[in-house]
Amino acid sequence: MTRVLVLHSVSLLRSALAALLTKEGAFDVSACGWGTAARLSQTLRPDVCVVDLDCPGATALLEGDTEGAVSTGTTDITGTTGPTGPILTPRMALLVLASAGRPGALRRAFEARALGYVDKNGSTHRLVRAIRKVAEGERFIDESLAFGFLEAARMPLTQRELSVLSRAAEGESIAEIARGLHLSNGTVRNYMASATRKVGARNRIDAIRISQGAGWV
Amino acid sequence: MTRVLVLHSVSLLRSALAALLTKEGAFDVSACGWGTAARLSQTLRPDVCVVDLDCPGATALLEGDTEGAVSTGTTDITGTTGPTGPILTPRMALLVLASAGRPGALRRAFEARALGYVDKNGSTHRLVRAIRKVAEGERFIDESLAFGFLEAARMPLTQRELSVLSRAAEGESIAEIARGLHLSNGTVRNYMASATRKVGARNRIDAIRISQGAGWV
Numbered sequence: 454m455t456r457v458l459v460l461h462s463v464s465l466l467r468s469a470l471a472a473l474l475t476k477e478g479a480f481d482v483s484a485c486g487w488g489t490a491a492r493l494s495q496t497l498r499p500d501v502c503v504v505d506l507d508c509p510g511a512t513a514l515l516e517g518d519t520e521g522a523v524s525t526g527t528t529d530i531t532g533t534t535g536p537t538g539p540i541l542t543p544r545m546a547l548l549v550l551a552s553a554g555r556p557g558a559l560r561r562a563f564e565a566r567a568l569g570y571v572d573k574n575g576s577t578h579r580l581v582r583a584i585r586k587v588a589e590g591e592r593f594i595d596e597s598l599a600f601g602f603l604e605a606a607r608m609p610l611t612q613r614e615l616s617v618l619s620r621a622a623e624g625e626s627i628a629e630i631a632r633g634l635h636l637s638n639g640t641v642r643n644y645m646a647s648a649t650r651k652v653g654a655r656n657r658i659d660a661i662r663i664s665q666g667a668g669w670v
Numbered sequence: 671m672t673r674v675l676v677l678h679s680v681s682l683l684r685s686a687l688a689a690l691l692t693k694e695g696a697f698d699v700s701a702c703g704w705g706t707a708a709r710l711s712q713t714l715r716p717d718v719c720v721v722d723l724d725c726p727g728a729t730a731l732l733e734g735d736t737e738g739a740v741s742t743g744t745t746d747i748t749g750t751t752g753p754t755g756p757i758l759t760p761r762m763a764l765l766v767l768a769s770a771g772r773p774g775a776l777r778r779a780f781e782a783r784a785l786g787y788v789d790k791n792g793s794t795h796r797l798v799r800a801i802r803k804v805a806e807g808e809r810f811i812d813e814s815l816a817f818g819f820l821e822a823a824r825m826p827l828t829q830r831e832l833s834v835l836s837r838a839a840e841g842e843s844i845a846e847i848a849r850g851l852h853l854s855n856g857t858v859r860n861y862m863a864s865a866t867r868k869v870g871a872r873n874r875i876d877a878i879r880i881s882q883g884a885g886w887v
Contacts, residue, residue: 463790464768466798469686476689550682564874580682586681624876659841 455588459484462508478581490540505550506558525652546587551616553597556605557668597665610617619670622661642658672805675716679725695798700792707757717805722767723775732782763804773822786810823876831865836887839878
């Protein structure tokens with residue numbers, strides 16, 4: 454029986470996903486949030502880990518940055534750790550639930566070597582099939598997400614522009630961003646201007662809105 | 671048997687919530703998105719309608735603004751219509767799934783006369799109990815949301831400040847906002863400044879971030 458671990462930051466939704474998978478797929482399903490994910494993944498040794506990409510914690514999980522989860526553990530080969538050790542292990546297949554139109558999130562999942570990419574607006578049947586496939590080590594990508602991959606491949610922003618935009622999105626002023634990144638105010642303004650132009654935005658606020666919508670920042 | 675209609679914009683999550691409620695509560699559960707909500711609510715005549723407040727469509731539903739749902743229907747007594755008529759009917763109890771820390775969303779649910787307020791980070795058991803209570807016409811409010819209600823009662827922004835912030839959040843410039851609201855540029859700047867001060871923000875982008883987080887805009 455395939456063991457599935459559902460990771461979601463909202464408890465009612467992870468219980469709901471677990472109920473769905475138990476009912477429709479006859480999997481052995483557990484569900485938890487980021488806080489207990491490491492412990493549970495080590496105890497249960499799941500075959501497949503299902504992660505909702507739109508959860509705030511998903512980005513940190515995929516990037517191996519567990520600051521938000523009060524990391525005290527060690528870093529394993531995948532570079533992703535939780536409070537008591539690694540969450541994702543090399544033997545576990547990663548399957549992400551993604552929304553179309555968020556290429557930035559897909560890109561991060563791809564970089565974290567996710568094997569399955571399932572559209573959250575697809576059918577339960579597809580999700581069950583995807584879990585079975587990735588459990589066997591095969592890749593699964595929903596057609597509706599394919600365009601997002603294409604967009605993800607041509608991410609328009611440089612790392613510097615992303616850093617500047619992310620800090621601006623958190624409410625930092627030009628001067629604060631400049632201090633934080635050891636740049637001059639003028640350079641920060643230049644990065645903001647180039648990022649705004651590249652994403653086709655009308656102004657800084659619009660650039661942040663567009664970039665957040667796409668999942669770049 | 672209590673008839674429950676689950677409204678969620680993401681199909682996998684609404685299927686999941688339906689599976690959870692069928693399993694744990696022995697309710698007669700249906701689930702749909704905004705597009706078919708009106709038709710289904712008229713056909714099924716559910717006792718309780720469960721809506722996730724964090725869905726993009728929830729705000730429009732609660733405010734009776736169904737522009738986003740390509741409204742062609744008529745407005746009923748509750749003022750909320752879908753493509754083929756009303757979604758919420760006076761005989762149906764409204765239960766919302768809410769996140770703590772989003773008083774603006776709670777406020778809109780309260781104004782739409784929701785009877786049940788369930789914390790999305792609570793237990794399935796609480797949700798089942800809440801559905802049973804509101805089906806009997808009783809109010810249900812999760813304790814963890816109580817502080818949100820307190821904050822919702824003292825919403826800091828005026829309607830004008832909210833309008834200006836919402837338009838700025840969509841990427842409109844000062845001049846565009848001024849034209850759209852028939853105000854002078856200076857007046858728009860004043861509203862932006864007062865809104866920024868009132869929510870304790872450092873600048874305009876910070877004001878938008880804070881207001882969106884709280885669910886005000």
